[in-house]
Amino acid sequence: MSFSLQRPRWAPVLAWLLAAFFVFGAVGNLLAPPDIAESYRRWGYPDWFHVVTGVLELAAAGLLAWRRARPVGAGLAATVMGAAVLTVLLHRDWGHLPPPLIVLALSVLAGWGALRSGRA
Numbered sequence: 001m002s003f004s005l006q007r008p009r010w011a012p013v014l015a016w017l018l019a020a021f022f023v024f025g026a027v028g029n030l031l032a033p034p035d036i037a038e039s040y041r042r043w044g045y046p047d048w049f050h051v052v053t054g055v056l057e058l059a060a061a062g063l064l065a066w067r068r069a070r071p072v073g074a075g076l077a078a079t080v081m082g083a084a085v086l087t088v089l090l091h092r093d094w095g096h097l098p099p100p101l102i103v104l105a106l107s108v109l110a111g112w113g114a115l116r117s118g119r120a
Contacts, residue, residue: 011113015064018077018110021103022061029054039096043087056080064110071118074111081107 028036032050040050057080063073084100087093 008113008116011070011110011117012067014106014110014113015070015074018103018106019061019064019073022057022064022077022080026054026057026061029057043091043093053080067114070114071111074107074114077107078104078111 029050032040036050037047041047056076060073060077060080063069063076066073081100081104085097085104088096088100
């Protein structure tokens with residue numbers, strides 16, 4: 001696998017890895033075990049908000065997996081992770097900050113890669 005700015009061959013691999021991450025996250029949010037439900041309560045979200053998050057994560061995963069929709073999926077993924085970053089920053093919940101921050105950056109990179117792949 002080579003790194004190229006003209007036609008990023010790593011972009012589909014990153015998109016599929018992110019899709020898997022978002023499926024895993026969606027399942028966790030949709031099932032909402034006690035620790036996840038407690039985090040949502042602590043952050044001040046309504047009891048049903050984990051379902052909204054799970055559905056958005058599942059949508060992002062599906063769009064990331066579909067090549068033609070990959071830029072939109074990356075945008076949705078970045079939006080979901082941006083909201084997560086903002087939530088933990090506003091609540092000074094520093095222990096929860098690294099994962100969404102990293103996934104936000106990877107989502108932006110995947111979107112850029114998908115757009116570049118479409119032009120090549």
